Amino acid sequence: MRVDLNGIVEITSDRRQAARTPAVASYPSQEECDVSGAWDSDNQAWWDWYVGLAHNKPPAESKGRNRDAASGAASPEDIKLEPDPCAVAPLGFDDLKDELATPYPLPPNAAEQFRLEGYVKLPGVLSSGAVFAMRREIVAVLEATFDAMLDGGAPARRGEESSPEAGRRFYSAEMAWLENPVIRLFVLSPRIAKICADLLGIESVRLYHDNLLSKEPGCGRTPWHYDDHHFPLATNDVVTAWIAAQAIPQAMGPLAFAKGIETWRLVADIPFSKADTSYDRRVAERFRELDVNVDDAPFAVGDVSFHHNLSFHTAGGNETPFSRCVLANTYYADGARLVDAPTMVSGDWRKFLPGVEPGDVAASRLNPVCWPPDERWSRAIETEQSGGPDGG
Helix, strand or coil, rough: CCCCCCCCCCCHHHHHHHHCCCCCCCCCHHHCCCCCCCCCCCCHHHHHHCCCCCCCCCCCCCCHHHHHHHHHCCCCHCCCCCHHHCCCCCCCCCCHHHHHHCCCCCCHHHHHHHHCCCCEEECCCCHHHHHHHHHHHHHHHHHHHHHCCCCCCCCCCCCCCCCHHHHHHEEEEEEEHCCCHHHHHCCCCCHHHHHHHHCCCCCCCCEEEEEEEEECEEEEEEEEEEECCCCCCCCEEEEEEEEECCEEHHHCEEEEEEEEHHHHHHHCCCCCCCCCCCHHHHHHHHHHCCCCCCCCCCCCCCCEEEECCCCCCECCCCCCCCCCEEEEEEEECCCCCECCCCCHHHHHHHHHHHCCCCCEECCCCCEEEEEECCCHHHHHHHHCCCCCCCCC
């Protein structure tokens, strides 16, 4: 995909001056802006840090049914998921394999929307049986990884007392496709990977990594960001498939996109702070001042969004009693290289690109070509092996 980076977005001088007068009082220090070092912990610690950079409004003084009755909105305890994940039979392995290998008919305007807006949300990419088979595995992996109970269950690790903070976490587990054969079907899916290649307008895509995510009840916002700031890939041919594992109503915090692939230019002068919420607040203020259109529509079961690495996006907090489970897979153009200087914002990137050094072609044994399908990995799926071929 070729993106014109030569000033597509125009702002009048008056609006530009107004946009550069932030309500946030002070700018972060040079030390607070320095992200040049490597991330020195695991990726769950990265998420704990990163979600903490989001600005969340303080809870209203009046909570619960009284406030909700006055506003006409349903109170959190009254929110139901439709359909109920427990009421739909998940597909079996063979049916999943067939569905995820079958091409999806891309709507005629989808690639154009993706090119102009930086994202597209496609309906009916997956059947409800496939979605809930995926959700069952996501819940199982995250519960085992964190000794937790999702969907409002006791969040504490074994032997520890429960705490309100534990139940408001944003759980993440990566590389589950190496161990879980069902997750592997979704991550290496020719159906998903072909959509990504077609949206980018390229012939072949590789996997960067998968991400099993759960925004727990009570967890706040995800800060405004774009993935080009995160992924250490020296290409703009990068797309993330964000696969909702249940319906995501407004109160659960659906992924929300700032429309326009060049919208990042509007906030390019805002300094990123690794120490506080100032970046998130300034980006939100800038978007409000410039009337940037934000798409925060709910997700139905089977919807999958695809966003470009230049797409600015965020997500609201989860005000429901259910876990907001998602499988997010990132793919990039075959032949792309690693950037020369990855930063701490890239997290534990060496876990996803083992043996690849800065400047190298990003093609480790854990970055298989997913479109066109790699027959070696197809054979691994057939035998439900937990590993894969040694070559890139």
